[in-house]
Amino acid sequence: MKGIRKILLPWIMIIIFLSILFILYNRMEENYLDMGEDAPLPDDLHPLVEEKKDILLEQAEAIDIDVVITDKTRSIDEQNELYEQGRSASGNIVTNAKGGESYHNYGLAIDYALLDNNGDIHWDIQYDGTDSGESDWFEVAELAKDLGFEWGGDWNRFPDYPHLQMDFGLSIDQLQRGMRPAPEDHDEADK
The missing domain is CATH 3.30.1380.10 (Muramoyl-pentapeptide Carboxypeptidase; domain 2)
Structure with missing residues (x-):
């Protein structure tokens, strides 16, 4: 049992880390509008x-x-x-x-x-x-x-x-x- 924990613990930590990165990335993307490649250019300043x-x-x-x-x-x-x-x-x-x-x-x-x-x-x-x-x-x-x-x-x-x-x-x-x-x-x- 101890040997399995030793093997699984690093993998669990990696999965948790990658999940957090995925969540943060998706939250960051929510602040922007993705209008596609043919998005019109603005006529005025933001x-x-x-x-x-x-x-x-x-x-x-x-x-x-x-x-x-x-x-x-x-x-x-x-x-x-x-x-x-x-x-x-x-x-x-x-x-x-x-x-x-x-x-x-x-x-x-x-x-x-x-x-x-x-x-x-x-x-x-x-x-x-x-x-x-x-x-x-x-x-x-x-x-x-x-x-x-x-x-x-x-x-x-x-x-x-x-x-x-x-x-x-x-x-x-x-x-x-x-x-x-x-x-x-x-x-x-x-x-």
């Missing part, structure tokens, strides 16, 4: 991204930083045009994401820049229009991260300083396969 964008603008204004949102949801064609910039079209390379490979295509990303007192847009990440001794760009990025955004300036491979996104735990591959965060899913983006 409601939570929109809400957090508005809060970001208010918070920046409260510390005298004037932020302008330069891009929100993009179509596949718009993304492909940006991808071609610096490759087959004139200009500098601004993205490594082709159409369908950007969180902008799924209403989960925004880009920002700064406005000075004359209304001129600044893309200079060192710009300090408030004379606080700290880059306004980085101050806005910190506000955004506190609101749950991921900042492209933190990326090692291709820093994208104007970019803010909320992925809701979804990869580009999952989004391409039709998974979408539920419109009312506020908890996932705050994690």
